[in-house]
Amino acid sequence: MQTRVVRRWFAGVAVVVLATVAAGAPAAAEPAAKPVAYVNNVVVATDGPQKWASLRLLGDQQVGTYTVRVDRRDVMAFADVEPGDEPGVCTVAGAVVTCELTIDGDWGSELLSLAVTAAAGAQPGQQGELLFTVTAPDGTTGTYRSTVAVGEGVDLATERTLTLDSSLGGRVDVPLTVRNRGTKTAHGMVLYLSGSYGFTPSKRYENCEYSDPDLDSSTFACTFDNSLEPGAALRVDPTFGGTVPADSWAPNLHHSYAVWFTPADWAEFRSQSPTTGPLGPKGTDEALTLVPVGGTQARALGQTDTDTLxxxxRITLTVDGDQRGDVAAEGATVTGAVGDTVEMRVGYLNNGPASAGPNGQRGLNVETIVTLPTNVTAVTAPQSCVDRDADEWQPGKPGARVYVCLARGTISRGERLSFEFDLRIDRADGKGGTVRLHTFDGAGPVKDLDPANDTAKIQVRLSGSGGGGGSLPITGASTGLLVGIGLALIAAGALGYLLARRGRLRFTV
Structure with a gap:
């Protein structure tokens, strides 16, 4: 079995960036039956680095051997496209590369990557397509296309680190700059920022598109029409900054990442995501600006960065203060007769004063560990929960005895998070269950203000007539499902699995 090799488009950017850019358009031009796959587009420069055209699978993956046939004839006049570093997997016959890849259930999404460089004599503006034909283990076939283009090479650059300080409720200026280290004028640029939950933008600009504002306003991309001459530098205007929420855990440390792209490289980067559409809605505040330039120059050729390193x-924000919080587990008593299926909601209440959820390196993150009573079976479980004892990660798997549940997002004081199960009562006698909260931050386990209330009971009350199920009380109107990016968790390495799927969970006040 060949070993999968995962590659990043440029060094230093957290893998979460690929996850957060949920706006890329798949390069597949022809819909296919299973397997559903997609492949990114590639822009290379004659004096630029090697790029990768990566074919990725979507959804449930079939175990077995995939055959991938890549037709390169449309690009061979200007691009060299070769199999990667998986010896014995691919064979080459003229313009066609054929690869046999055997995968198991823990493979990941990347099926095959091909190295792409500009060929000798290539000229900016040349463009063609790679044609990928994928045959799955069950014999179904799909066809996907990757556009390969030769762009004009430019070299954008920025400072490697930016260190900031603030306090609870404070506003922080973020003086990001971009320089042109190359010999050609750069026409247009995109600033992408993936930020910590606890460091949200002070403004929402009309030339920036933001991830879902109900989930994470700290991931966004801003587009500029400025031209940047060789040796010149531009900076975002003084309105650009962030605000530290007053209910954050403190002291704290927040990490964010800001990356500058050429427009063509931004389009290439977005094509690495399977979904279409923008990151999210644009802002309504006046546009964010850079140093003004006279007019917008023509962009006859796409430009690509020759040094993306x-x-x-990397932005580091230190927040002073002394504020912690308390989360209290909430169990349930379900009522029914043997054979009934009843609803159960369990979770926790945030007693504050600090918010709970991934909010910086020292934020109070919460795993809810649900141990079911021994006389019931989970018929359905939330997609935000996994079987603690399973060998494979299967969100929402029914029939488990112990579930680990997590919903990423910030939970303010007075709000509660509940996970909804359907339980079948199998017999009259049995041991009760528990809800136990595991609280941690980026450095490991951490205690909240009252660890004594981090455990609650789950009980089964038998009724003679059956039907109906009790649950913990829910008051107020639902304010949305807690799903999101979770950059703070990933940057801290605090969680080995990510549970951010929409499922049966409730967020109430």
Whole structure:
């Protein structure tokens, strides 16, 4: 079995960036039956680095051997496209590369990557397509296309680090800059920022598109029409900054990443995501600006960065203060007769004063560990919960005895989060269950203000007539499902699995 090799488009950017850019358009031009796959587009420069055209699978993956046939004839005049570093997997016959890849259930999404470089004599503006034909283990076939283009090489650069300080409720200026280290004028640029939950933008600009504002306003991309001459530098205007929520855990440390792209490289980067559409809605505040330039120059050729290793700024924000919080487990008593299926909601209440959820390196993150009574079976479970004892990660798997549940998002004081199960009562006698909260931050386990209330009971009350199920009380109107990016968790390495699927969970006040 060949070993999957995962590659990043440029060094230094957290893998979460690919996850957060949920706006890329798949390069597949022809819909196919299973397997559903997609492949990114590639822009290379004659003096630029090697890029990768990566074919990725979507949805449930079939175990077995996939055959991938890649027709390169449309690009061979200007691009060299070769199999990667998986010896014995691919064979080459003229313009066609054929690869046999055997995968198991824990493979991941990347099926095959091909190295792409500009060929000798290539000229900016040349463009063609790679044609991928994928045959799945069950014999179904799909066809997908990757556009390969030769762009004009430019070299954008920025500072490697930016260190900031603030306090609870404070506003922080973020003086990001971009420089042109190359010999050609750069026409247009995109600033992408993936930020910590606890460091949200102070404004929402009309030339920026933001991830879902109900979930995470700290991930966004801003587009500029400025032209940047060789040796010149531009900076975001003084209105650009962030605000530390007053209910954050403190002291704290927040990490964010800012990356500058050429427009063509941004389009390539977005094509690495399977979904279409923008990151989210645009803002309504006046546009964010850079140093003004006279007019917008023509962009006859796409431009690509020849050195992407210097395009990223790691932003570190230290927040002073002394504020912690308390979360209290909430169990349930379900009522029914043997054979009944009853609804159960369990979870926790945030007693504050600090918010709970991934909010910086020291934020109070919460795993809800649900141990069911021994005389019931989970018929349905939330997609935000996994079987603690399973070998494979299967969100919402029924029939488990112990579930680990997590919903990423910030939970303010007075709000509760509940997970909804359907339980079948199998017999009259049995041991009761528990809800136990595991609280942690980026460094490991951490205690909230009252660890004594981090455990609650789950009980089964038998009725003679059956039917109906009790649950913990829910008051107020639902304010949305807690799903999101979770950059703070990933940057801290605090969680080995990510549970951010929409499922049967409730967020109430």
């Amino acid at each position: 210097d395009n990223e700024t």
